[in-house]
Amino acid sequence: MKKQLALFILLLCCSSCASQKKEIIAKSTIKLEGRNTNIRDLIEIDGYYYMKEYPDSNCRMFFENGTWVDFYFKRDVSEDDIKANMSKSIASRIEKKQIRWGSFWGVYCIQNDTIIVHRYMKGSFWEVWSLNEERYKVVDRETVQRISFRSLLEAGESSNEIYGTRVNDTFHFVPADSLPSSDCWLKEEKWVWRNESDWKAYMEKIKQNKKK
Numbered sequence: 001m002k003k004q005l006a007l008f009i010l011l012l013c014c015s016s017c018a019s020q021k022k023e024i025i026a027k028s029t030i031k032l033e034g035r036n037t038n039i040r041d042l043i044e045i046d047g048y049y050y051m052k053e054y055p056d057s058n059c060r061m062f063f064e065n066g067t068w069v070d071f072y073f074k075r076d077v078s079e080d081d082i083k084a085n086m087s088k089s090i091a092s093r094i095e096k097k098q099i100r101w102g103s104f105w106g107v108y109c110i111q112n113d114t115i116i117v118h119r120y121m122k123g124s125f126w127e128v129w130s131l132n133e134e135r136y137k138v139v140d141r142e143t144v145q146r147i148s149f150r151s152l153l154e155a156g157e158s159s160n161e162i163y164g165t166r167v168n169d170t171f172h173f174v175p176a177d178s179l180p181s182s183d184c185w186l187k188e189e190k191w192v193w194r195n196e197s198d199w200k201a202y203m204e205k206i207k208q209n210k211k212k
Helices: 002-027 079-084 159-163 196-211
Strands: 047-050 059-062 067-071 092-095 098-101 104-111 114-121 130-140 143-151 169-175
Touching: 002 130, 067 114, 079 169
Parallel strands: none
Antiparallel strands: 047 059, 047 169, 059 067, 067 104, 092 098, 104 114, 114 130, 130 143, 143 169
């Protein structure tokens, strides 16, 4: 009886995760285009953005290829360490025998002076998928302000109330050297790309890098 119950719970979790992913794919309207965006015309990107209230966490990077990441730094690094070698200063973890970094990954598009981000949390047996939208207004070349945050999933609509006050957060730019790569789990998902050919090209690049 216990084995049957465990199997039922497992099947229920798998079904829920699959259903969530279908909803994620359906609502993922911002895509990687396989080319650079014009974000350099709006803001500085050779470094990172942070909130003065939380200098080691809640950091952001906007990559020129259309990806975005929320991450944090190791506790034992100084500001000078970060500026000199940003890649070595970022907190990371080992996942499936690979070193991964970034708390949330996403993709963005630009509408006038606003950067719209679709931010993802990858689902697993223990965690549900999440898809949130963040909007950043460009104040100047080294300052962006988060003006909205909302869930795009039906099951997560209540998070609008939870995060409703987390707006008007100001992020300031810090230049840095030895920037990290934008390679991440999200770019390995075919549905996040506009064209399948660009996804195939990216996956081939990852395959070749693993052989080195």
